[in-house]
Amino acid sequence: MAQQRVLIVNDDGIDGRGIQLLEQMVRRFTDDIWVVAPDEERSGASHSISINHPIRARRRDERHFAVRGSPTDCALLGIYELMGDGRRPDILLSGINDGPNLAEDVLYSGTCAAAKEGAVLGIPSVALSQMRSYGNPANWAASEAYLPDIIDRLLAMDWPPGAFVNVNVPNVAPEAITGIEVTRQGRRPAGGFVPVRREDERFVPYYWIKISPQAADPAAGTDLYATANNAVSVTPMHLDMTCESLVEDLSRRFA
Known part of the structure; x- marks a missing residue:
């Protein structure tokens, strides 16, 4: 990665622990780092673009920008507007997400969406996630131990058009990681997101979307199977969603 220009984006917000850790990792390889991230958490934003209201970017310093917009907005602003002399990034890294992005999570994830936008624009892009269970802290030491080498290896390869890579690190101590596996996208049973009805003090209904991942019996070779067995999952993804079997x-x- 030596002296390549790197754009870092996330969906947890510019003050998230994961994005700060990622910048520290990348600084081992290059100083040409630009951070363009939401000003607050935008988890679940998917590949949304702000087209009905203005996007405002606040410069924190020369190379850090907090954006009132989605992760995709951040990728677009970083690539087209905010990176100094207008040179495009050589690499887009999205994350490190505070939580998993496995199986159908990729459809909803703002972390993965920023990497997808990089792929749309022909930039090698990687989505990075540190798994954890809801209500419990992430074990960031696992990401610190494994992600620098993974990133270095990924960015040394030839990238086909429209491809990006989705990496998930299990929430265990580094010494409990069983290896690194190249995987396919898994699939959980339906019902992971369920609306829950509430009433306000005037008895008007409103709703929360409850995150309730369904127990799965994952197939071997998938991201779900690898991470269930404490292996880091590296999943090659593609923008082409054509169902070839049909x-x-x-x-x-x-x-």
Whole structure:
């Protein structure tokens, strides 16, 4: 990664522990680091773009910007507007997310969305997540031990167009990590997000979305299986969401 230009984004906000740790890691390789992140947590923002209201960016110092917008907004502003002389980043790193981004989490994750936007624009991009269970702190030591080498190896490879990589570190002590596995995206049973009805003091209903991951029996080779066995999961992803198994059938039906 030596002296490459790096853009760091996240969805937990510019003051999140994970983004600060990621910047410390990357500084071992290069000083050309730019941080453009939401001014507050934007978890679950997915690949949303602010098109109906203005986006404001507050400069904290020469290379740190807090943005009132989504992670995708941050990626766009960083790439097109905020990185000094207008040179594009060589690398986009998104995270380190405080929590997992496994299986269908990728559909909702602002962390993964920023990496996807980098891929849309032809920039090698990696989403990084430190797993934890809800209500419990993350074991950041595992990320500190494993992510620098993983990032270095990923960024030395040739990146095909439209690709990004999703990395998840189990929430265990570094010595309990069983290895690093290249995986496929897993799938949990449906029902991980459920609306819960409440009433305010005027008896008007409102709703919270309850996060309730369903127990899964993950298939071998998936991100869910690897992390359940305390291995770091490295999942290659692609922007092309074509369902290849249906192409032939639909072609016959619409011939």
